[in-house]
Amino acid sequence: MSAFSAVRIPFPAVVAARSAGEKPSSPFLCSPAAAPSIHSSPLRPPRLGRPPLAVSSDVLSSQKPLGSNSSPSYQAVISRDEALELYEDMVLGRVFEDMCAQMYYRGKMFGFVHLYNGQEAVSTGFIKLLETRDSAVSTYRDHVHALSKGVPARAVMAELFGKATGCCRGQGGSMHMFSEPHNLLGGFAFIGEGIPVATGAAFSSKYRYEVLKESKPDGLDVTVAFFGDGTCNNGQFFECLNMAQLWKLPIVFVVENNLWAIGMSHLRATSDPEIWKKGPAFGMPGVHVDGMDVLKVREVAMEAIARARNGEGPTLVECETYRFRGHSLADPDELRKADEKSHYAARDPLVGLKKYILEKNLASESELKAIEKKIDDIIEEAVEFADSSPLPPRSQLLENVFADPKGFGIGPDGKYRCEDPKFTEGTAQV
């Protein structure tokens, strides 16, 4: 019986490591007529033949590993439409999170709220390359992943306000953003517990192709798992790296290394702080990238996602990034030093992309301002929508405990409890 790990997907693989300038033989994502071009259709990422810029893994290539931070000043070139898409997505993330903070301090939302300010390049860089059929799995810092994946801002805001119109009917909250139509698989409160779920989604993708024989002319459905530096010391991380590589699952593990796990510095918690190195330990490429630069992130993401699509297996991508705010809105953020904060503030991903767009004349200042205005309007509308939405009624309490409400069992009268018309009002005994 053949071991399935040896099955190759029969479309041409885009091998990660090749000498610069060589074009892929028949890139399946581009139209056959056009040579792979950086100016190809804006919705398709260009198929580049050059290796990722910040590869640090021996596994990927026979080149000597590059220094982890010494990516050259060369930057990926993107089209105008792509640039504007990226810019809009990052502005959406930033403005949304700022509005969250405002709303929290005004008492519209409660509990633990973890904001993503400063890390937008990672979410935008990866998720904007995904299709709807691909899955994203996040942690409690998930608002912006949800937005990038396409969940409407009003649905996320309503969820944060605990309203019935939220993407999870108000039952999840800040840390549990889910969206089935957008294949956003959560939102998890405990760190590390989302990684196996992501691994399962990737397993599903492989299963559908190999066992159910679903045809996948455009490659496997890919799963991208986001998590932080603190999670990289957790067992589930390592267990999933092992399994994903063992079975060559179509998954990308994205570490958002913002150097802090609440008040615990990554350097104080980790014996070897270079997380990308842990990839090759399991036999997969480990890549380090500057997570404050959306273009660099996107370049690496393209490669990693292509590998997964082709059936070549997982990649571990460590994005060096930073959160401009505290761990959560309850965190006084007293331990991080001012110079560290200002170092990363100077590398604000939005400022960086804006500067790039203007320098390369991809768009004008006023066009960018128009995007910002558009986003402001979207966010305001989202707040109005959330404010005016109804709170969940009492009848909602028991509705989603079981997919099949027979799980509440048979009552003393012989009928299933869920057959009681008053059941979902929570008056029936459970």
Place this chain on the structure above:
Amino acid sequence: MAAALQTAALLSASPNLIDPQRFRVGLSARSLIGRRGSIFVVRSDGRTSGFFNAKSRSGNLITNAVATKADASTSSTASKPGHELLLFEALREGLEEEMDRDPHVCVMGEDVGHYGGSYKVTKGLATKYGDLRVLDTPIAENSFTGMGIGAAMTGLRPVVEGMNMGFLLLAFNQISNNCGMLHYTSGGQFKIPIVIRGPGGVGRQLGAEHSQRLESYFQSIPGLQMVACSTAYNAKGLMKAAIRSENPVVLFEHVLLYNLKERIPDEEYVLCLEEAEMVRPGEHVTILTYSRMRYHVMQAVKTLVNKGYDPEVIDIRSLKPFDLYTIGNSVKKTHRVLIVEECMRTGGIGSSLRAAIIDNFWDYLDAPIMCLSSQDVPTPYAGTLEEWTVVQPAQIVAAVEQLCQ
């Protein structure tokens, strides 16, 4: 370890199942390998001999009768409807039927594939369905259970095996947070049609950590259904029902019951996950039990019947939720309840069941509910100590006598 663990369980047949011819040989010919000297015999008067009868530990072992008897048993049963098999084979049959029926059903766990499962429940399935559908996982319970949950969320119907239910303590994070709660926290967007199954309970000197009763730990998890099988018939039916259910279901098997032999129907059948099973109707007292303790109860029932009692025995099967209809009807009839469980006294299924009966049927009770549970002790290795931690038939007899005063 597998061979030792496959030693026969205590078998006490209920009255309508006794067939001395059939039960003389508790093992089929093919299961003889690795099991020399570990034969058990159930006599037609209900006496057993073998490892698990305290009185006859040293004697009564028939070590060489099997070969000749096997032929006799197969010819005598050939004419009856249905087919005979052991409990673990019934589980496998149920699993295989569901895998044939729906290609989304898959199995994951340690040694489920090439090894065939440490209790042989998945034997032969990997050869038939391939390495991806019957997935041998590395030893990473939390992660592969989570992987099963992620797969369930994205359209598959995984059956995750815990090699011993105790190992699933490592998967508690995933079982509680994701398995039980994710359907709710996602606002109903994702369903988790996963089955988590495996053997638990007190075995034969397996030591404390391999003798745990996880049902008492999992019972609080909202969104989870729990069932326990006890016969080949209900094992197959519950396996099929659990796989077809849209809810996450934990199916508790018992280490000592895998070799129970029974004749089950040839026709397909699926049991109801939420219903209890009437084992023996009666008038004087309701005895509620599940899993292995069912057999200790039935053995005690023999003695009780001889003493003139008429107990009603219900195998509750559904540990969460409780079938309060079957249980309630019984309480309304007998007015006395004895719960016999293998969980520890503190926080076990018995304590929840007691509370549920008090809440719902207080007015029908003529006596306080008695609950016989295992001692709150880590299960010792020594055989004698181990016996004293679990409820024995003599205690059940004494409890009924006390209850019916």
